[in-house]
Amino acid sequence: MHHQPENNEMTAPRELEILKTAYNAAPVGLGILNRELRFVMVNERLAEIHGVPAGEHIGKSPGEIMPSFAGKIEVMARTAIETGEPVYDAVITGADTSCPEDLRVWDVQMTPLREEDGRIDIVSVAIEDITGIQRREKALRQSEARFRTLAETTPQLVWTAGPDGEVDYYNERCKDYRGIFRTPEGRYEWSPVLHEEDVRPTVEAWRHAVMTGEIYQIEHRVQLADGTYHWHLSRGYPVRDEHGRIEKWFGTATDIESVKQAEEKIRKTNAELEHKVDERTRVLARAVDRLEEQSEVLRSIVDNIPVMLAFYDSNGNISFANREMERLLGWSQEEMREMDLEAAMFPDPVYRREVREHMMEAKPGWRDLNMMTRSGDMLQASWFSVRLSDGSQIGIGIDVGRRKKMEQDLLRLAKAIEQTGEGIGIFSPEGEVIYVNPAYERLSGYRRDEFVGKKADELTDYFAGSDYRSIIRQVGEEGRQWSGVQKRRKKTGELIDIHMTISPVHSEAGEIINFISVIRDITGEIKLREQLSQNQKLEAIGTLAGGIAHDLKNILTPIVLNTEIAMMDLEDGHPARMLLDEIMQAARMGVDLTNQIVTFSRRNLQEKKPVRIETVVRDSVDFLRSVLPSTITIRHRIDARGAVVMADPTQIKQVMINLGSNAGHAMREKGGVLDVALTRETLDAKAASEISPDLCAGLYVRIEVKDTGTGMDARTLQRIFEPFFTTKRKGEGTGMGLSVVHGIVKDHKGAVTVRSWVGKGTIFTVLLPVER
Known part of the structure; x- marks a missing residue:
């Protein structure tokens, strides 16, 4: 009996038939070449690629079927037969057999097939025409490991x-x-x-x-x-x-998946289009229904719109004018329809012709026109015309007289801001500088382009540690103006005091759109106020001291007189005489002190006369040489060019000796150098007021006494001219020396200033007016 194959088994012929079916159905061109490189088998796809029926391939060489590809095909086939190694993915290019000018691209594979004895007699050829795939950017890709099927x-x-x-x-x-x-x-x-x-x-x-x-x-x-x-x-x-x-x-x-997504997008798009079409249809239906209503609305708009509208017919005549035009020109609509409105608005025929040509041309752009009103006044208006499909035109006019006045007002305001003496800056709500005027530049020392576009955080040197951002934030939150005094550092490094006012700028909706900062340099004013306050304090102290000195003098005078009489009555060896000597010495010291107080309070008016100041200063320097220790070197530079001042020479010497003695006291422990300089100096009003509020402009002698002593701190400098204030130890001084200096100098219509550095020394400067 013959063995019957089971249902799930196939006979070799059937397998061959199936393989042939698959072979012929394959989307890749497949063929078999024998050892002589003749085709013994091809599938329909290969015949289609070659453009030659499958049956005509059998027994023919590649050169006879595909001449432009033959050389490469035969070399690959012979290599595969001789080496026994397959050739994969060889891409070759050649001309199309039916259309030589058309290049084709093939992906070729060669697989040698061995007989049972190992000999290679045939080679399998697989060809895929990838020309179209390359043109379409190859939608499909081969898997990593190609199967032989x-x-x-x-x-x-x-x-x-x-x-x-x-x-x-x-x-x-x-x-x-x-x-x-x-x-x-x-x-x-x-x-x-x-x-x-x-x-x-x-x-x-x-x-x-x-x-x-x-x-x-x-x-x-x-x-x-x-x-x-x-x-x-x-x-x-x-x-x-x-x-x-x-x-x-x-x-x-x-x-x-991409097709499905595209279909879904198309479905959604179609649904949206249908919805929009339905909606547009409903809108059009409503539009038709409301067309008559809108006609009335349009008429209302034309009559109430705040611009002039004039309708011109195809001949250039005004056929209709709206109520705004009626209001501005003064003629009623009925009157305008019955009159030659153009002739009334533009009496000059040449000008009228130019206006008509402009309106009829209907070119883009506005043109300013001067129109005569019913009252005879000229109306400045800007006109623009639009051509309609029926050949008529619509003229649109705007009253620009008010706008031009506003422009002029804005120009005047801008010039005023540019020329004002106060610094004005405009800031954004975020604190960014938008604009500063020239006065702001002069006050700060910075150019406008160094400010504009920057925020306060980027201008830390200028704001000198002031919390400007918090002030902006406070003004923004409260919506109110802020004023105060702050410090600013100029570009030169100079620190100044300014009075600043920051105001919010609101839009019509009430929102803050900008901040305006107005600043003024008050450094000089603050110094003047401080000097004035000091002078007033010294004046008050002087008034008080003068009253006390007067009373003390009345008390001390009988003590001195009676003590002198008692001493005259006593013999030299009397036991009470020693006590009376001490009483007399103390009383005379009290009298000297009261005289100094009187001098400070300027109640002791001495006669003044013209004095050559150089002589007084030289005498004072000579006296100081005799009383100061040798550890102190005295240098002087006297060059007042014969200046004469109205003064009491004794009091001027007292000023020099008091200043020299104080300098000597400051250098008593380590010694040093005492410099005395006398020069002439001219002061203008500003320079004089910066030194002292009472000082006038003019020619002065400048006496400068400079030492290299211990110096003084800022707190000591604030009180240095107060009576009875002293830095000396008990018994070394009364604290009246510099008070007397201040009183004498003020009495001579001069000024005294002091600068000091702890550990480096002090400079006193005395200014006395020169007598012309």
């Missing part, structure tokens, strides 16, 4: 199944999916790869195809390796034997 050359998921519908093969693309796996029994499990909602319809469609033999086709969602789902189109085709029985199912699954 048709299935491994397609970028799709390829599968096969037996006649019972059980899948027995997947190509390498199955690795791109999650859920396809092989059971220990060798069966493929594929349902887990499907979306749970698509499993049942897919199984039912596959079962129906297997039972009926119909082509299997379904769209379903397939899970990719990354866990996402893509829509796929799955197709299965049965391969039948000569009796019509299904022997094999060949199938593919194609990713159509």
Whole structure:
């Protein structure tokens, strides 16, 4: 008996038939060349690629079938036969047989086939025409490892199944999916790869195809390796034997996710278009219904719009004018319809003709016109005309007289801001500088371009530590003006005091759109106030001291007189005489002190006369040389060019001796240098007021007494001219020396200033007016 093959086995002829079917159905051109490089077999795809029927290939060489490709094909085929090694993915280019000027690109593979004895007699040729694929930027790509069968050359998921519908093969693309796996029994499990909602319809469609033999086709969602789902189109085709029985199912699954997304977009777009069409239809219907209503509304707008509207007919005559034109010109609409309105508005015929030409041309752009009103006044207006489809025109006019006045007012305001003496700056709500005027530049020392575009955070040197941002924030939150005194550092490094006012600028809606800062340099004013306050304090102290001195003098005078009389009555050896001497010495010291107080208070008016100041200063320097220790070097520079001052020479010497004595006291421990300088100096009003509020402009002698002693701190300098204030130890002084200096100098209509540095020394400067 002959062995009967089981149902799931195929005879060699049938396998060959199936393979031939697959061979001929392959989308790749396949052929067999013998050792003499003659075709012994080709499929329909290869015949289609060559443009030569399949039967005409048999027995012919590549050179006879495809001359432009033959050389490369034959070299690859001979190499494969001689080496026994396949040639994969060789891309070659040649001319199309039917159209030589058209270049074709082929992907060629050569696979040598060995006989049982190992000899190679034939080579398998696989050719894929990739010309179109390259032009379309190749939508499909071969898998990493090509199979030797048709299935491994397609970028799709390829599968096969037996006649019972059980899948027995997947190509390498199955690795791109999650859920396809092989059971220990060798069966493929594929349902887990499907979306749970698509499993049942897919199984039912596959079962129906297997039972009926119909082509299997379904769209379903397939899970990719990354866990996402893509829509796929799955197709299965049965391969039948000569009796019509299904022997094999060949199938593919194609990713159509982009198609699905495009379809969804088209669906949504169509829905939106339909909705918009419906909506537009309804709008048009409403528009038709409301056309008559809108006509009335349009008439109302034309009559109430705050611009002039004039309608010109095709002949250039004004056929209609609105109420704004009536209001501005003074003629009623009825009067304008019955009169030659153009002649009334433009009495000059030449000018009238120019206006008519401008309006009839209807060119883009505005033109300013002067129009005569009913009252005879000229109305400045800017006009623009628009041509309508029927040849008529609409003229649109705007009263620009008010606008031009506003422009002039703004120009005057801008000039005033540019020329004002106070610094004005405009800031944005965020604190960014938008504008500063020239006075702001002069006051700060910075140019405008160094301010504009910067915020306070970027101008830390100028703002000198002032918390400008918090002030801006406070003004913004409260919406109120802020004023105060702050410090600023000029570009030169000079620190100045300014009075600043910051005001918010509100829009019509009430929002803050800018801040305006107005600043004024008050450094000199503050110094003057401080000097004035000091002078007033010294004046008050002097008044008080003068009254006290007068009373003390009245008390001390009888003490001195009676003590002198008592001493005259006593003998030299009398025991009480020693006590009376001490009383007399103390009383005389009290008298001297009261005289100094009187001098300080300027109540002791001495007669003044013209004095050559150089002589007085030289005498004073000579006296200081005799009384100061040798550890102190005295230098002098006297050059007053014969200046004469109205003064009491004795008091001037007292000033010099007091200043020299104080300098000597400051250098008593370590010694030093005492510099005395006498020069002339002319002061203008500003320089004089900066030194002292009472000082007038004019010519002065400048006496400068400079030492290299211990110096004084700022607190000591504030009180240095106060009576009875002293830095000396008890018994070394009364504290009246500098008070007397201040009183004498003020009495001579001069001024005294002091500068001092702790550990470096002190400079006293005395200014006395020169007598002309």
